[in-house]
């Protein structure tokens with residue numbers, strides 16, 4: 001009985017990993033470092049959940065949970081964070097590529113939150 005359970009759990013884990021891989025998660029998983037960078041560098045404009053603060057909205061910030069943002073590739077998001085766009089400042093000088101990848105992975109978590117709560 002024990003053995004069967006172990007096999008079932010192993011299969012379940014494999015399935016989850018395969019599902020994740022098929023969705024094309026090229027970025028590293030969301031990390032405490034990514035969340036901390038977000039909090040320190042991005043939250044003043046983008047808010048804790050990516051919706052945008054009033055300061056951010058006065059700069060025409062985009063809702064980070066929206067498809068307009070989430071449908072872009074990981075590489076595009078990293079480019080935008082690195083080089084900036086319109087009123088969005090560039091972070092290429094203040095953040096390493098690793099930090100940018102980590103913070104982009106954190107931005108991705110906002111999209112997952114909407115996707116799981118959105119009605120289809």
Ligand code: HEC
Nearest residue numbers: 041042045059060061062069080081085086087088089103
């Ligand atoms: C000074 C305010 C400000 C700060 C700080 C800021 N942003 Fe932005 N961000 C903006 C604005 C304004 C836009 C909308 C730009 C546009 O018009 O496309 C934006 C857009 C974005 C987009 C979507 C860009 C697009 O065109 O799809 C991403 C992703 C993003 N920001 C991530 C970040 C991350 C990550 C950080 C922290 C490292 C950050 N932002 C810090 C103001 C800010």
